[in-house]
Amino acid sequence: MPAQSSPHALRPTTPPSMPLQALLDLTGATVVTAAPTQVVVTGIEQRSNAVLPGDLFAALPGASAHGARFAADAIAAGAVAVFTDAAGAELIGEVAVPVLVREHPRAVLGELSAEIYGHPSDRLRIIGITGTAGKTTTSYLVEAGLVAAGLATGLIGTIETRIAGQRVPSALTTPEAPQLHAMFAAMVEQGVQAVVMEVSSHALALGRVDGVRFAVGAFTNLSQDHLDFHADFEDYFGAKRKLFAADSPVAARTAVVCVDDEWGTRLAGDLAAPITVSTVGAATWQVAGPVHTVGAQQEFTAAGPDGELTVRLRLPGRYNVANALLAVATCAAAGVDAEVVAPALATVDVPGRMERVECGQDFLVLVDYAHKPAAIESVVATLRGHLTEAGHGRLAVVLGAGGDRDSGKRPLMGAAAVQGSDLVIVTDDNPRTEEPAAIRAAVLAGAREVPATDRGEIREVGDRAFAIADALAWARPGDVVLIAGKGHEVGQEIQGVKYPFDDRAAVAAALEALRARPTAQTDSEDLTVS
Structure with a gap:
């Protein structure tokens, strides 16, 4: 069972071991206090109350306070070094551990976390799902398809995180980079092969998924939400686009895009070779014929590159037809036979979703x-x-x-x-x-x-x-x-x-x-x- 540093943090049972000098070389940071001689980092954490002995404490500027204000607590808990910016170093002052300083430390936090945990996403089939609505339902449907194909799976999302059957409530739709890469390392350790995760616009804008190697990225739709965080719809769309755009460091190798709305159509048009999904028109994957409903259950024919197959759902609503079709296409893009995926969707219920x-x-x-x-x-x-x-x-x-x-x-x-x-x-x-x-x-x-x-x-x-x-x-x-x-x-x-x-x-x-x-x-x- 993975060690836990807080109720929502999962780590591998065998900690990594990374010389601090290697992290200095990776980040280009400078040391302003104690020299890093012989210091070995065994984890990374940006929450002082979740630090474990051997951690590198990432003291980042926040919305209401600078993380450096909590550096003393992190060091008392066993942090062997602190990673921060110049303002943070000034707040920390003289301490007994090395303080690494870099301008805009958050910009490299994801890659730093991935390096410490041995780039675990390289050893997993990571499927990221983004959009305004449907992320959770589509994630559950994709997970069911992967399990039907015999894959050991992980799930990270709004409702819960699951690792090889273990359920952990989610604090954020997408965890911060240190927790996310620690989770991936725990999943690798427990034999997980594929991970389905919701990817929020906040996560993409704030770099929470930096350092993750996505095999497949899936887009559901875009409608008004989070405009308290994003400047406008263009900014909101731009954040989502990072999961797919070729110039983005987190761009998925394969893009699956629902084009039922104008934003999906626009996104697909921006990409070189997307797999498209539509319930209302022509696409790589589309609905062939009418959708049949019996009570709250639905049945439709999905037409894909290799022919047609029947999909049955316990979930009502045309939008769930779109979610299911997207799930089939996403599993197929991840290398799973759609004929295996489709029957599995009929068994899926999603907590708190209809x-x-x-x-x-x-x-x-x-x-x-x-x-x-x-x-x-x-x-x-x-x-x-x-x-x-x-x-x-x-x-x-x-x-x-x-x-x-x-x-x-x-x-x-x-x-x-x-x-x-x-x-x-x-x-x-x-x-x-x-x-x-x-x-x-x-x-x-x-x-x-x-x-x-x-x-x-x-x-x-x-x-x-x-x-x-x-x-x-x-x-x-x-x-x-x-x-x-x-x-x-x-x-x-x-x-x-x-x-x-x-x-x-x-x-x-x-x-x-x-x-x-x-x-x-x-x-x-x-x-x-x-």
């Missing part, structure tokens, strides 16, 4: 991670189509927007939710440090801009548990209730504190209460209706 919560109720309850306007629009359209096909039933949506994130998407989320829904209840998501009522007001403003003739009822219930209970009390047999935004998450962050909260558990508790009190009504004090 996840059913079944507690004996006579209506459908789904928990989904949709928290972007395009994703909400797609999910609502899918569920409305399900009800239309059934010939009866109404749709309720419970959603909120996260605080300290892209505020521009909030009214768009509200508008997307009400178009096609019979009831929308706007509630709190993760307010973080923002005023919850202000976030709800922005979502409500977008919802109320939709003409009353084109939408259903709108309510505001700030307490998320009450909001869920209100929607369930509203539901009748044959209806659908969608709890959107948090998906697999098991906490709600309010003013720096993460309180236990799981939408699935809240649904179960509310349904139990409804059974005990059949005529019960939500007693929230902040319920408003429009």
